[in-house]
Amino acid sequence: MIIGIGTDILQIERLQAAYDRTKGRLAEKILGPDEMLVFQHRLARNHKRGIAFLATRFAAKEAFSKAIGLGMRMPMAWRSLQTLNEPSGRPVTSYLGTLAQFMQEKNWEAHVTVSDEQDMAIAQVIVTQKIRGSDE
Structure with a gap:
């Protein structure tokens, strides 16, 4: 069952511009620890691709906060949701702290997609009720 989109x-x-204005601290505020490692690696290799990564993760967090219906209020916090990629490239979510507990208690899971093209980044998140007894 779909809970939210x-x-x-x-x-x-x-x-x-926000990243430059904060001298990079914006990334520290937004990204979880695993996302930060990926961001730093990408930024070092190609600045533009690093910033695109940051933008897609920002968009994913905003989209997720809308899908769960809470906005950026606890248990949702910037660093508590991470969007990482499987080896296939498929983006997947992981949760930290109270958000992990919240998602487990609700028996919810999130499905995310992110994309960027030149000057725009987009993310869509669908939160669903897990099927009882499913391992996913």
Whole structure:
């Protein structure tokens, strides 16, 4: 059963400006620890791709907060949701702290997709009720 759907789109240039204005601290505020490692690696290899990664993760967190119906209020916090990629490239969510407990108690799971193209980044999240007895 679908619990909620969230979408977010943003101009990468605006995120770049905020990143520059905060001297990079924006990434520390937004990204979880595993996301931060990926971001730093991508940023070092190609600055533009690193910022696009940051933008898609920002969009995923915004979309997720809409899908669960809470916005950016506890248990949702910027760093408590991580969007990482499986070896196949498929984006998947992981939860930290009270958000992990919240998702487990509700028996919810999130399905996420992210994309970026030149100057825009977008994410969509669908939160569903897990089927009892399922391992996913």
